[in-house]
Amino acid sequence: MNQTQNPIYAMENFFYPESIAIIGASSNPNKPGGLPIGYLLNKGYEGKIYPVNPARESINGLKCYPSVLDIPDKVDLAIVSVVAADVYHTLEECVAKGIRAAVIFSAGFAEVGPEGLALQQRLTELAGKTGLRLAGPNCVGLLNANNGVMATFAPVADLPPVEPKVLGFVTQSGTFGTLIYNDCLYKGVGFSYFVSVGNEADLEFADFLEYMIHDPGTKLVGGYMEGAKDTVKLRRVAEEALRKEKPVLIMKAGSTAAGSRAAASHTGSLAGSDSIYNAFFKQTGMIRINLHTEVIHFAPLFQMGKPPKGRNVAIVSGSGGRGVTLSDCCETLGLNVVPLRQETRDRLESILPAFASTQNPVDLTAAVMTRPELLLESLKIVSDDPDVDIILTGMNFQGFDSSHPLIREFIDFYYHIQNNTDKFMLVSYFVQPGSEMDSGGRELLQAGMHLVFDWHENIKAVSQLATYYETLQKRKQDKYRVQAPGVKKPDLSGLLKPGETLSESAAKAVLEKYGIPVTREAMATSASEAVSQAKTIGYPVVLKVDSPDILHKTEAGSVKLNLKNDDEVRAAYHEVISNARKYKPDARINGVSVQEMLPEGTEVIVGVTRDPAFGPVIMFGLGGIFVEVLKDVSFRVAPLSPGDASDMIEEIKGFAVLKGVRGKPPVDIEAIADVILKISALVTDYRDSIEELDINPLIVYPRGIKAADALLVVRK
């Protein structure tokens, strides 16, 4: 891969340019062509700035050039803020000038309809042809907080920089992304990079994500996304992020039908089904968030640099009511408020008053107001309990001077927990509404303690952090490695005819090529042939019409079950044929399929649908009511790892049925996973051929599994 093609190299021109040209520069400091000049001058950019505007001599004291071609020196980055119609020509000049990166603010492209789309496609072609990489068009630009590169006209708030600069952020909405940027910065999250990707004519969301993940200073990345352009690339980048242990928090909009419609209209993105996005997030270990404020709470906890070793929480509080609500909050958000060990409770009882509670949550009661040392003593005891992973506690040292010895002791204890134990501790601090933090509190902050002011949000973040570290551990296991495509790809030529719906027997033939067990069966074209095949297969048998034109065989009256002897088979043969003819006079009938009658088992379904954004997606569910009424199904995007297959089986609500209910033994869950992985191999090998596939029912037994029926639609 040469440097022109690899976005990682091209990005250096976006984020570390030594010189920037602003084409369409404006002397109005509030216009898109004027704002970046002000920002570059005022936010510490040390490179050269070249305004380009044939109608001006100078802007903000900077010499102005009629065209980029007139700039005497090398230009690394062009900011393009001209009308849509002029963008192509402007970019051609950039290419001529040897510029390698351009940020295009201009609107009037894909977002305005077919004409704009055509204009945009020319930009994409130009980029592909010349190696000039583009951000935008229709974006608010990008910035690098490390060096004052402000290639943006976003109304960024005039806030002091926040250290450390750890968060990279990519947004598919310029305006909304800017709101997020300002709010995060205001609430103390330090950005490294911020990028608005606009219409993604060339570089896209995942490209910028990839750059940030490789940047040593960027410790975690966030994003606002309405729909991924290239989900295969995004998946690759997400896996790279896991390897580099950089959490990716994405606010994926369009989680509801209305939101998804709106997203499609907003960016013209292929929004894809939201439940498939959910599956994709699980599969790739990215953290899906609902509100950008989740980043604000997650970032500082992650920066503490110490994972919670589990989900077991102990709460130590001076208010019973607070303890109760924190317990609810923890359990609701996926943490466990565990019983403390008897030894812990005994030790607590020896120091606390009789009316305090030594169960978890530990309630010190108002006694802590008169004897504040009880808090620290209790925390020390609780921190010795090996069953506890996370300690949540609150300080209520109101009116304590910063010189109070307890403040110092508390800080020492905090750092002891942090540095010498495997416990994760969070401390809330109460500030009376409307008043300033007292000197005791300020002392804690100055000592670098992370104080919590909103438990609900922070408990959610702790749970997300626990999930993230669990994912990291999980993904180190072999079973989460996706198998490379099989060296021996079965030959399906002749079976997969474009646009055809395969008959049941043909569909099963495809499954057999991939080693999926199917019912023993044979085709008969006469009643006597059916009888002789039934004898070979063994009674009882099933007869079904075999026709690519009859999908609903039962509805057509063309399925006869549990036929026990020759006479029944003979009669059934004629009935199946005549019902099929009545149902659809012009149907092509290959014959009648004689199949073994499977013993009773548990019916499950494995299917494949084609999602516009993700391509082949594998679906799993229990048969009957579970799918039809409860929609209790799980998805994963192909290709799947063995771990993905197990996860999607365990994830359905009806999983308990598979483990055995009402005295039934558990079914062969590995056999289900095996079928899922074989289907994953099939749709990966023949990615462009499978439009739809359904094994329904797939009958699973305590040992073994068999496909009783199958449907396969080949793509046109």
Add this chain to the structure above:
Amino acid sequence: MNQTQNPIYAMENFFYPESIAIIGASSNPNKPGGLPIGYLLNKGYEGKIYPVNPARESINGLKCYPSVLDIPDKVDLAIVSVVAADVYHTLEECVAKGIRAAVIFSAGFAEVGPEGLALQQRLTELAGKTGLRLAGPNCVGLLNANNGVMATFAPVADLPPVEPKVLGFVTQSGTFGTLIYNDCLYKGVGFSYFVSVGNEADLEFADFLEYMIHDPGTKLVGGYMEGAKDTVKLRRVAEEALRKEKPVLIMKAGSTAAGSRAAASHTGSLAGSDSIYNAFFKQTGMIRINLHTEVIHFAPLFQMGKPPKGRNVAIVSGSGGRGVTLSDCCETLGLNVVPLRQETRDRLESILPAFASTQNPVDLTAAVMTRPELLLESLKIVSDDPDVDIILTGMNFQGFDSSHPLIREFIDFYYHIQNNTDKFMLVSYFVQPGSEMDSGGRELLQAGMHLVFDWHENIKAVSQLATYYETLQKRKQDKYRVQAPGVKKPDLSGLLKPGETLSESAAKAVLEKYGIPVTREAMATSASEAVSQAKTIGYPVVLKVDSPDILHKTEAGSVKLNLKNDDEVRAAYHEVISNARKYKPDARINGVSVQEMLPEGTEVIVGVTRDPAFGPVIMFGLGGIFVEVLKDVSFRVAPLSPGDASDMIEEIKGFAVLKGVRGKPPVDIEAIADVILKISALVTDYRDSIEELDINPLIVYPRGIKAADALLVVRK
């Protein structure tokens, strides 16, 4: 009811006392006995204040008395802050002094164990005997913000009073309640009353709620609750609140197992099952909240005084991304982002640029920055759409001076919508993080506009408001009236023997008394009797052993189904008896029940459990997997209205099954509701006799229903 007994009258002494004695008064302004004196002096209380402390001459310039009996004038309210051991005697003196109301701060009662509980029970008895009404003990007290009655030592923040004073609040946790009080006040919610109920030795949560609901100035009430003491009273008060159209928002803690355990330990309250609390909230129309901040957002919307007429939302925004996320937020929280009418879209298209979106959400794009008038013009068009109930929009008039004509026009439009249309409109205003609101924004606030700064919280509040008004409408229907107990209470004497588990036939006899259809059946004590009864009932039949000692008849091998002739019945009779003897040699066997074999139908379950807090609770669910694996059941607290019965049927996830799936016709839902209501009548008539009841299965058909099996356990 005399005035001493009716808490509403007694409350006047708590909230409108002309004189207050503080018994255990302290000269230390930070102690429980000192704080209320400071508050009373500084927060506008105009009545008389009498500190009582034998060791002091005066406190804060007020004359101090050795005992209440020494106070020369009438005392309306006593604040008691003495050690637990002295409380009883102190209250006796209060009675002697003719005091009618006491707030007891003192701790050391039920919360510390059996000894404290005994002490507390004496207070309860004293209250009952003398008519002295008590708040507490172990509470932080109460306050009336209307007249500066601060009978509390809670650390209330020194914040200016907020008008209008509309919120009454009751809390079962003093410390946590105070946090809520301070935070609500700081965020602009004006309180009328605030009460910490402590251990509820006499007056309880529901009593104070009742008082507040009857107070004209209190427009809505909130509460923090861990467990209701008297759920019957609370239900009556909740119904009164609905009649008076005062919303009740309760943060019910203990929603998880851990929280519930903690609540039980904290207040010793019978927490009750959380899913039953959920049902109770639905049934009584109270709004269950998870965080107190929900009150802060609900209160101002409710005070706008205009209900949203439905749940259909239109969003008009200048940011596509914001529109998408608002759409998601609305749909997730129960509002519908509906398609706009074609006429509306045509009109929008005529004024908006081509790249704007006229579907819902309406995206004005950045065009609104240069042509701000587009916002108002679009809103006018959208407000004409009859399909829209709620309009959400945002102002982005940054840098607009308050004198800008658009500000004025916007205010006029807002009041036009508010006063002359049936639309509900919410406006968000963007304030750059870290900066002050600009003069345009201040102008809007001064004009009395309710501006929204957090969409997520406010959309939730709009949805709650819509639910509240829907509940109000629903509850005006006759079908939500609980029927008075039947005049003809069936006589079950002889059937309900305390402590007994009834045999199936006895249980069915009870159901029949209430008119619930049960399988035709007769008892046989010999094989030939069984045959003759089978002939009378008609083949096929079922045989089941009838024994109060064998609950699991199938497991015992003592159920034989689908017997088609005399021989099969004869053989089955002997088998049923011998299996029962093998299963449980000492079982009392009444005989064998010969029953009609019911045709296939849909199996449902109606059951009754006894909840420690709520008494008899009725449960409904679909049979089989739905109950056993998915726990898909609904609850209502007896007695039920017909509306409650329909609601609980419709509420289960499997309701679609009852409406008919896979080509099956719908079942007789009215017949299910009828059975539920009859069971409600049974457990209301015999409230103290029914420990447990299960009709499982209850088989329902497209027309009709029949109880196939029943179990009834009588209370001891």
